[in-house]
Amino acid sequence: xxxxxVYNFSAGPAMLPLEALTVAQSELTDWKSSGMSVxxxxxxxxxxxxxxxxxxxxxxxxxxxxxxxxxxxxQGGATGQFDAIPMNITAVGDRxxxxxxxxWSVKAIKAAKAQGLDVHVLADQAGSNYTDxxxxxxxxxxxGAAYLHYTPNxxxxxxxxxxxxxxxxxxxxxxFSSTILSRPINVSDYGLIYAGAQKxxxxxxxxxxxxxDDLLGRARPGTPSVWNYAAMAEADSxxxxxxxxxxxxxxxxxxxxxxxxxxxxxxxxxxxKAEALYGFIDASDYYRNPVALxxxxxMNVPFLQANGELDKTxxxxxxxxxxxxxxxxxxxxxxxxxxxNAMPAEGVQALIDFMTxxxxxxx
Amino acid sequence: xxxxxVYNFSAGPAMLPLEALTVAQSELTDWKSSGMSVxxxxxxxxxxxxxxxxxxxxxxxxxxxxxxxxxxxxQGGATGQFDAIPMNITAVGDRxxxxxxxxWSVKAIKAAKAQGLDVHVLADQAGSNYTDxxxxxxxxxxxGAAYLHYTPNxxxxxxxxxxxxxxxxxxxxxxFSSTILSRPINVSDYGLIYAGAQKxxxxxxxxxxxxxDDLLGRARPGTPSVWNYAAMAEADSxxxxxxxxxxxxxxxxxxxxxxxxxxxxxxxxxxxKAEALYGFIDASDYYRNPVALxxxxxMNVPFLQANGELDKTxxxxxxxxxxxxxxxxxxxxxxxxxxxNAMPAEGVQALIDFMTxxxxxxx
Numbered sequence: 001x002x003x004x005x006v007y008n009f010s011a012g013p014a015m016l017p018l019e020a021l022t023v024a025q026s027e028l029t030d031w032k033s034s035g036m037s038v039x040x041x042x043x044x045x046x047x048x049x050x051x052x053x054x055x056x057x058x059x060x061x062x063x064x065x066x067x068x069x070x071x072x073x074x075q076g077g078a079t080g081q082f083d084a085i086p087m088n089i090t091a092v093g094d095r096x097x098x099x100x101x102x103x104w105s106v107k108a109i110k111a112a113k114a115q116g117l118d119v120h121v122l123a124d125q126a127g128s129n130y131t132d133x134x135x136x137x138x139x140x141x142x143x144g145a146a147y148l149h150y151t152p153n154x155x156x157x158x159x160x161x162x163x164x165x166x167x168x169x170x171x172x173x174x175x176f177s178s179t180i181l182s183r184p185i186n187v188s189d190y191g192l193i194y195a196g197a198q199k200x201x202x203x204x205x206x207x208x209x210x211x212x213d214d215l216l217g218r219a220r221p222g223t224p225s226v227w228n229y230a231a232m233a234e235a236d237s238x239x240x241x242x243x244x245x246x247x248x249x250x251x252x253x254x255x256x257x258x259x260x261x262x263x264x265x266x267x268x269x270x271x272x273k274a275e276a277l278y279g280f281i282d283a284s285d286y287y288r289n290p291v292a293l294x295x296x297x298x299m300n301v302p303f304l305q306a307n308g309e310l311d312k313t314x315x316x317x318x319x320x321x322x323x324x325x326x327x328x329x330x331x332x333x334x335x336x337x338x339x340x341n342a343m344p345a346e347g348v349q350a351l352i353d354f355m356t357x358x359x360x361x362x363x
Numbered sequence: 364x365x366x367x368x369v370y371n372f373s374a375g376p377a378m379l380p381l382e383a384l385t386v387a388q389s390e391l392t393d394w395k396s397s398g399m400s401v402x403x404x405x406x407x408x409x410x411x412x413x414x415x416x417x418x419x420x421x422x423x424x425x426x427x428x429x430x431x432x433x434x435x436x437x438q439g440g441a442t443g444q445f446d447a448i449p450m451n452i453t454a455v456g457d458r459x460x461x462x463x464x465x466x467w468s469v470k471a472i473k474a475a476k477a478q479g480l481d482v483h484v485l486a487d488q489a490g491s492n493y494t495d496x497x498x499x500x501x502x503x504x505x506x507g508a509a510y511l512h513y514t515p516n517x518x519x520x521x522x523x524x525x526x527x528x529x530x531x532x533x534x535x536x537x538x539f540s541s542t543i544l545s546r547p548i549n550v551s552d553y554g555l556i557y558a559g560a561q562k563x564x565x566x567x568x569x570x571x572x573x574x575x576d577d578l579l580g581r582a583r584p585g586t587p588s589v590w591n592y593a594a595m596a597e598a599d600s601x602x603x604x605x606x607x608x609x610x611x612x613x614x615x616x617x618x619x620x621x622x623x624x625x626x627x628x629x630x631x632x633x634x635x636k637a638e639a640l641y642g643f644i645d646a647s648d649y650y651r652n653p654v655a656l657x658x659x660x661x662m663n664v665p666f667l668q669a670n671g672e673l674d675k676t677x678x679x680x681x682x683x684x685x686x687x688x689x690x691x692x693x694x695x696x697x698x699x700x701x702x703x704n705a706m707p708a709e710g711v712q713a714l715i716d717f718m719t720x721x722x723x724x725x726x
Binding site: 004005006008010011012013014015016018021022024025028029030034035036037039040041042043045075076077078079080082083084111114115116196198202203204205206221222224225226227239240241242243244245246249322324325 | 367368369371373374375376377378379381384385387388391392393397398399400402403404405406408438439440441442443445446447474477478479559561565566567568569584585587588589590602603604605606607608609612685687688
């Protein structure tokens with residue numbers, strides 16, 4: 001397999017567009033004819049400051065981020081934000097509302113409680129074993145809540161909201177880690193969007209926070225400076241040294257998003273990939289996806305086979321065929337195909353072909 | 364200058380060994396013949412788990428880290444640890460002792476106060492305009508202090524301790540960001556060592572924490588999970604997705620350290636580089652270094668020229684000559700040459716030659 005790229009279905013860190021990786025590779029020892037790697041330049045030098053500004057500008061353009069939002073490049077992942085969000089926009093004892101649709105929601109809720117908040121779980125999908133999102137209108141946000149938090153896409157369960165929760169004016173906070181950049185969104189629906197980069201945006205170690213201006217300036221005393229939204233906004237995310245390579249690579253990936261038609265085209269491709277894979281699974285008597293039809297993720301497709309004892313065989317044979325990282329999350333079992341932006345339609349078709357053959361031989 | 368590497372005197376992110384960068388470049392789209400970049404693989408996959416374990420093992424070997432210490436790969440930089448250290452190993456109101464030798468000490472002290480600690484600054488070198496470390500024995504650590512914190516090397520002022528502070532058993536906590544791996548140290552002198560990677564260890568976005576076992580398990584309620592030392596130690600630094608590329612690149616750099624003779628040889632080279640540059644500056648009537656002889660940094664050499672109005676000219680002409688990032692920190696002015704591990708002796712000699720010529724033309 002040396003020298004040959006595989007179809008990598010990892011849930012994250014995940015497949016990245018070869019176009020962006022190739023640019024990064026070509027200039028890894030000599031960036032912009034500077035005689036230095038982008039890894040070696042000062043974050044306060046004009047070249048990197050311009051690089052970070054371009055990345056932010058591209059993200060604003062691609063997502064349609066209004067002037068009343070700050071874009072922050074932080075560290076600590078989405079998991080860090082589980083704590084940082086309460087620290088920044090609540091006081092101890094505040095009521096906050098959460099929707100629980102899976103393991104990432106559970107972790108966010110646990111952190112909010114640890115930060116001293118009065119957490120109300122308005123919808124708890126544990127009862128369905130996390131196979132669906134709550135129905136629109138099935139929950140009511142408390143007008144006094146500091147925010148409503150939800151996870152638009154649960155990476156592990158493969159559950160995605162097909163709608164934006166209504167909050168009646170309460171700020172909506174969303175962990176977009178595994179669905180950001182997969183389709184157009186209305187940023188103005190949200191008070192705060194956050195996302196670890198390691199699915200659709202680049203390498204791990206970079207977390208993007210998009211926060212509406214009115215939520216700034218409320219940080220609790222003792223909020224770590226590197227997570228203080230107002231301080232970081234004031235410092236253009238350079239209060240300390242940012243994860244420079246991540247910011248640079250996000251810029252390359254955003255250029256690829258623009259060159260391939262932006263988020264409208266991305267959504268068309270992602271929808272087609274997902275429909276092809278779900279369509280095949282649904283038509284099969286051998287494979288099945290446990291998620292409700294209206295809650296199926298475009299990005300993460302868990303599936304089970306009739307003979308679960310063959311899961312390791314499936315994964316091993318798929319790997320040998322150049323279809324890698326298809327083992328399901330240890331908490332769910334079975335298989336999972338993560339088909340992020342960088343996964344081409346050909347990769348999904350190759351998976352379907354393999355699944356067809358595997359069923360023929362084992363079904 | 365295209366295609367030609369320069370001598371990069373940046374204070375950080377800083378020059379990295381070309382040997383490590385070249386390996387990273389060669390496998391950036393296909394790591395270990397996997398058909399995937401190291402940027403694209405799951406942190407929980409066996410390949411990356413082995414990579415992280417090898418990096419930790421190399422770091423333990425190179426630094427001589429005992430079994431009673433945990434090695435953590437965290438995010439948020441040393442600045443994040445300014446808050447995380449108090450959260451992890453103190454209670455609100457505890458007495459802690461700090462030595463103030465420059466701007467990084469000042470920031471650490473400010474964060475400790477924000478975390479509700481009773482901060483005592485045992486030695487404040489602001490009086491010397493941060494041009495020296497306190498003399499050994501000139502301060503006494505309170506036996507009841509939770510720890511003594513100091514900054515072995517101040518990146519901005521170019522002030523380095525030539526000794527390890529005695530604490531009488533109080534845990535010693537040290538920000539080694541700009542001097543780690545530059546020479547052998549006795550890890551057993553310390554309760555906690557932390558360091559941002561972006562000087563001698565790799566890219567920004569990775570922070571290494573080396574913490575003695577007896578300091579674990581004291582975290583305050585609400586300590587963010589990604590900075591909870593005990594929880595991170597339990598999870599092999601993978602409670603959430605680590606900065607995978609940084610861990611990988613640190614491994615490559617540690618291999619280079621080993622291949623070039625380890626820290627004893629590194630110290631010999633660094634001492635020789637520093638002595639050459641300070642020797643030249645001291646022998647000159649035109650240049651000067653403001654730092655006390657016994658406190659001069661091997662890593663960061665600030666210097667002034669007699670005609671300060673020529674500073675911009677100096678920096679511009681040096682850049683044109685392939686000697687980059689020599690502007691002094693904005694708070695100090697003048698020039699600064701950071702000569703970390705990856706700066707070869709030839710680079711220091713090229714700087715001395717340029718300084719000689721510049722003085723001849725302008726002195």
